[in-house]
Amino acid sequence: MADITVEKYHFPDDGITPNNRLPVIVYRQVTDAEDTSAWLEERFKANGWTNNWRDIVLPYDHFHSTTHEVLGVGKGSVELQIGGQKGIIVNVSKGDALILPAGVGHASVSDHKNYEMVGGYPDGKDWDLLTGTAEERKHALPRIKNLPLPTKDPIFGEESEMLRLWK
Structure with a gap:
């Protein structure tokens, strides 16, 4: 593996996006493989993070209450807003990976779509797609807490x- 740096970010509940007490983990340059998307997908699968996809990150703030999520950049680069509208913008590039706890808001804020993201979920869990309405939050908060x-x-x-920090 390449020379990896680790970043971690905490985001409080902002009243719309619940976020999580667990930190977002960003691994920089986990691989320099030529086919980075394939490498990421295989690594995710080998570690039980399945239900994989390759696409872009949705361009509006959303979160999942039924599962945690890993996002790995297979091609190009993209600016992501993480932590909801009151969160931060993080630029991620080919070879970077983010682990998002359930409830953490995320969205693509780049104007371009010349990147590929590889996603996965622990034990292949199915994900929901929530935007933070009052009705959604009422049901999402207990799911996130008990996940x-x-x-x-x-x-x-x-x-x-991740395993050291997520306790």
């Missing part, structure tokens, strides 16, 4: 920064 923690990091498996 089990993953047993493996999507990149590093059983020994990782």
Whole structure:
């Protein structure tokens, strides 16, 4: 693996986006593989993060209450807003990966679509797509709170920064 740096971000509930007590983890340059999308997908699958897809991140703020999510940049680069409308903008590039706890808002804010994101979910869980309406939040908050923690990091498996921080 390449020389990896780790970033972590905490976001409080802002009244619309619940976010999570667990931090968002950003791994920079987890691979320099030529076919980065394939490498990411295989790594996610090997560590039990399945139900994979390759596409872009939706251009509006949304979150999932039924599962955590990993996003890996397979091609290009993109600016993502994480943590909801009161969150931050993070620029991610080919070879970077983000692990988003359930409830954390995320959206693409770049004007371009010349990137490819690879996504996955622990144990292949199905995801919901929520935007933070009052009715959604009423049901989402208990689901997020009671969601089990993953047993493996999507990149590093059983020994990782994510497993140390997500307790």
